[in-house]
Amino acid sequence: MSAVADTDVVVIGGGIAGIGCAAMISTHARVTVVEAEPACGYHASARSAAIFIPTYGGPVIGALSALGEAYLDTPPAELKTDTLLSPRGELLIAMDGEEEAMSAVLAAAPGIVELSVDEALDRVPILDRHRIRRACLEPAARDIDADRLLQSWLRLARRNGARVETESAVTGLRREGAGWHIDTACGPVRATIVVNAAGAWCDEIAALASLEPLGLVPHRRSAAVLPAPGGHDVSSWPLFGSVNETWYAKPLGGKLMVSPADEDPLPPHDAFTDDMVLAEGLHRYERAVVEPVTRVEHQWAGLRTFAPDRVPVVGFDPRSEGFFWLAGQGGYGIQTAPAMSLLAASLIGGEAVPPAFDDLRARLDPARLI
Numbered sequence: 001m002s003a004v005a006d007t008d009v010v011v012i013g014g015g016i017a018g019i020g021c022a023a024m025i026s027t028h029a030r031v032t033v034v035e036a037e038p039a040c041g042y043h044a045s046a047r048s049a050a051i052f053i054p055t056y057g058g059p060v061i062g063a064l065s066a067l068g069e070a071y072l073d074t075p076p077a078e079l080k081t082d083t084l085l086s087p088r089g090e091l092l093i094a095m096d097g098e099e100e101a102m103s104a105v106l107a108a109a110p111g112i113v114e115l116s117v118d119e120a121l122d123r124v125p126i127l128d129r130h131r132i133r134r135a136c137l138e139p140a141a142r143d144i145d146a147d148r149l150l151q152s153w154l155r156l157a158r159r160n161g162a163r164v165e166t167e168s169a170v171t172g173l174r175r176e177g178a179g180w181h182i183d184t185a186c187g188p189v190r191a192t193i194v195v196n197a198a199g200a201w202c203d204e205i206a207a208l209a210s211l212e213p214l215g216l217v218p219h220r221r222s223a224a225v226l227p228a229p230g231g232h233d234v235s236s237w238p239l240f241g242s243v244n245e246t247w248y249a250k251p252l253g254g255k256l257m258v259s260p261a262d263e264d265p266l267p268p269h270d271a272f273t274d275d276m277v278l279a280e281g282l283h284r285y286e287r288a289v290v291e292p293v294t295r296v297e298h299q300w301a302g303l304r305t306f307a308p309d310r311v312p313v314v315g316f317d318p319r320s321e322g323f324f325w326l327a328g329q330g331g332y333g334i335q336t337a338p339a340m341s342l343l344a345a346s347l348i349g350g351e352a353v354p355p356a357f358d359d360l361r362a363r364l365d366p367a368r369l370i
């Protein structure tokens with residue numbers, strides 16, 4: 001890669017996508033990350049449920065997740081951290097009218113096992129045995145330490161010489177000579193390659209570069225934290241939720257996080273909860289359990305950003321030299337981050353892409369959306 005200026009690669013966005021990619025590129029290129037907020041990981045990456053579910057999200061997501069699982073399980077020495085995964089499990093339940101959906105889940109994923117209602121209650125004793133019709137368990141679902149992953153990558157990138165500029169919103173982008181001129185809130189930067197890892201704002205970044213959008217749409221997803229229901233010790237409970245993904249709940253520091261599994265399309269913004277959406281979601285959760293919601297201790301929302309085909313976007317834009325997309329991670333951007341970062345770093349560095357990505361590259365290529 002021939003440098004035109006200050007740096008080889010500017011990564012726009014300091015979320016899990018941008019920081020993972022920066023860490024992996026920083027071994028062989030000069031990298032600058034520009035992040036609009038005062039800290040990295042402020043938006044979607046700090047608001048996830050931090051779960052790794054190998055069977056979640058369709059075949060491309062499944063393949064990316066599988067490619068990154070060993071990295072999360074036994075991180076490379078350079079990351080200077082022990083495992084980022086810990087046991088959790090995912091328990092799905094079917095109520096009246098949802099039995100067929102359960103059959104579809106069981107048919108699609110051989111690793112998922114059907115449980116009796118008693119077995120489901122052994123794992124989550126607050127479930128209402130009179131309303132649960134069927135249950136199944138995905139034993140391979142694990143917690144991801146998302147913050148430790150982000151911080152480990154951030155430290156690695158810095159050790160390799162990467163600059164990470166916060167409060168540096170990108171306000172302008174144009175081709176200049178053989179590279180890019182990037183205006184940011186803390187001054188201009190020039191680079192050979194721009195990586196668009198701005199999460200919900202990726203189409204806005206494209207517009208700054210005079211590129212038509214790819215049709216990425218942010219969707220709000222919310223969460224409420226409740227006191228441990230009925231005073232139970234929830235720490236060993238699996239994540240549990242409706243087989244149709246109309247709500248889910250997950251232990252979180254001795255309390256229970258409940259999400260309405262909402263998916264409302266919204267423009268990019270600093271997301272916050274909608275009281276009605278949260279209340280309706282908590283009602284759906286309450287219908288499945290015997291302990292009522294007594295209070296909400298705190299709540300948050302974040303944006304899950306999807307491409308029109310709900311497959312992430314990784315690759316150079318064929319319309320503009322040196323403009324690279326790392327976008328559309330949807331609801332799987334933490335569990336897919338190792339594989340997406342590795343693929344992005346290989347493509348950006350002009351290296352041979354590992355053969356494991358052979359069947360995925362075209363599926364992820366931005367050209368499919370242009």
Ligand SMILES: Cc1cc2nc3c(=O)[nH]c(=O)nc-3n(C[C@H](O)[C@H](O)[C@H](O)COP(=O)(O)OP(=O)(O)OC[C@H]3O[C@@H](n4cnc5c(N)ncnc54)[C@H](O)[C@@H]3O)c2cc1C
Pocket residue numbers: 012013014015016017018034035036037040041042043044045046047048049050051052168169170171197198199200201205220221222223301302303304305327329330331332333334335336
């Ligand atoms: C409630 C919820 C639960 C989730 N649960 C899971 C889960 O269990 N497992 C999982 O794998 N995924 C989950 N996800 C999805 C996951 O959080 C996202 O896919 C992932 O965080 C996206 O990362 P990102 O780096 O692309 O985006 P972000 O983290 O949003 O980062 C983008 C960054 O770009 C910056 N930026 C934007 N515009 C500019 C600009 N002009 N200049 C400079 N910087 C800019 C933003 O400030 C932001 O920091 C969940 C998401 C939500 C909301």
